[in-house]
Amino acid sequence: MTVRTALQSEPEARADVVIVGAGAAGLCAALSAREAGASVVVIERDAEPRGNTALTLGMLPGAGTRFQREKGIEDSPDMYVADILAKAKGKTDESLARKIAEESGPAVEWLVDSHGLHFELLDDILYPGHSRHRYHVPKSRTGLEMEQGLLRAALSAGATLITSATVDTHFAEPEGRITAIGYTTADGQQNIVGCGALVLASGGYGADPSVIAALIPSMSDAVYCGHGGSKGDAIRWGDALGAATADLGSYQGHCVANGPALPVTWAIVIRGGFQVNKEGRRFSNEMSGYSEQASTVLGQPGGTAWTIYDKHCEEAALTFQDYHRVLDSGAVVTADGIASLSQATGLPFDNLEASFSEVASYVTGKTDDPFGRDFTGVAQLTPPFRAVEVKGALFHTQGGLKVDETGRVVRADGSPLPNLYAAGGAARGISGPSSWGYLGGNGLVTAVVLGRLAGNSAAKIALT
DSSP, rough: OEEEEEEEEEEEEEEEEEEESSSHHHHHHHHHHHHHHHEEEEEEESSOOOTTTTSSSSEEOOOOOHHHHHTTOOOOOOHHHHHHHTTTOOOOOHHHHHHHHHHHHHHHHHHHHOOOOOOOOEEEEOTTTOOSOOOOTTTTTTTTHHHHHHHHHHHHHHHHEEEEEEEEEEETTSOOOOOEEEEEEEEOEEEEEEEEEEOOOOOSSTTOOHHHHHGGGGGTTTTOSSSSTTTSSHHHHHHHHOOOOOTOOOEEEEETTTTOBBBBHHHHHHHHHHHHHHHOOOOGGGGHHHHHHHHHHHHHHGEEHHHHHHHHHHHHTTTSHHHHHHHTTOOOOESSSHHHHHHHOOOOHHHHHHHHHHHHHHHHHHSSTTTTOOOTSOOOOOSSSEEEEEEEEEEOOOEEEOOTSSSEBBBBTTTTEEEEEOGGBBBSSSSSSSSEEEEEEEHHHHHHHHHHHHHHOOOOOOOO
C-alpha cells in the first residue's frame, strides 16, 4: 500500500472517475457518475464482484417512498432520522444522518425507475429501532440479487469494470489531489490509470483480525461473516493522505448458527422467540437490537446461546433464503415439549422450564421482564418448539474515513481533500461509536446513498 508523488506524465489509460470496489457503494457511485457525464472505471479485487452486499438480505431502508404510500404507511425523512439518532443515542453525525435519511427514499425509487432493480416493501416484520416499515427488499430477499442487478445496470450505463485486480498505489500531488492509481492483476501485470477523482468503496476492516483486536476487542472471538477483502485498505490510504477517521469501534454484529456460521434471521425473535445460555437462563433483552446481541452472546458461558421459538415465529423466517440454508444445515432442533427440548439441546430442564414459564408470564403482562423487553403483543410459544445454537458474529465495521454530505473525504480540521471520496464500509457510517448504535439497514443505506452522492460529486469535480 503506497502513496507516491504525482506522475510526471499522463498514463496511457485515464477515466474521469475511478472507483475502487464493486459492491453496492461502488456500483451506485458508478451509476451516478455516468449519469453526470463522466467516464468511469471500477476496479474490483474479486473475479466476480460481490462485496458485503451479496452477503446481506438486500434490505434497503427508504423513507417516504411510493411503495410505502401504496400500503398506507406514513413515513418521512424526519421520522427516519429520529430513529437513527435514537438508536445511536445521539452519538453520530446528525447532518450526515439527516442527509442519508432525506436521500434514502429517492435512492430506492432511482434504482427501480432508472436502473431496473426490483424492490418490494417488507411490511410483515418491524425490526428493532424502526418506527415504520421502510425496508425495501429484492424479490428473493437476498443481497446477491441486488448486487447482480447493480452490476448489470452499471455495465449497461457504460462503466468499465476491471476484475481480479488489486489497487496497491495512489499517485497524489503534495496538497492531496489524486492523479492516478496503480493496480496489479491476477497474473502479476502492473497497470496505472489516471483519474480526475477517486471513490473508495473497498469495504471496511472486519477481515483483519489484528485491527479488530485493537479497535473492537470484544469481537476478537466472533465469527467473521463479512467479505474477505475488507482489510482496511481505505483507512490506510486515507491516513497517508491526511484524512480523518471516526467511530472505528462501530460495527454490525449478528447471531449465526454455531458450526455452519449461517445468519439466523432476527424475525424469529421479533415474533416472540427468546434466547437462553448454556445454563438454560435468559440473559438479556433480545429486542435491544441484533447487532449488540452478538457481543452479549459471546459473553455467555462458552460464547454461545440457544434461540428458542416455534412454528409461528418461523413463518416469517421461511420467507428468507438464508433461513432455508440454516434448516438444510441441520442446525435447527425440533422438540414436542420442554423435556424433549432439554434432551435435544443439553440445556438443564429445570432452568429451561423456568425460562419458558417466566416468558409466558411476560407475554400475559402478569409480570415485567427484568431485562426490559416488552413481550406483550406476541403470542405464547407452543409446541413443537424449535431451537438453534448461535454464536456472536461480526458482519461488517461501521467506522471509517470521515466524509461530508457529498461523500467527500475530510481532514481532521474539516477541510475536504481535493478529489477523494468514500462510501460504504470505507466511510464512517451513521451508527455512532459502537454496536448498540446500529439500526438495521444502516450499512446498506449508507452504501447506496453515499455511493450515489459521491459518484455525482466526483463527476462534477472531475469534469470541471
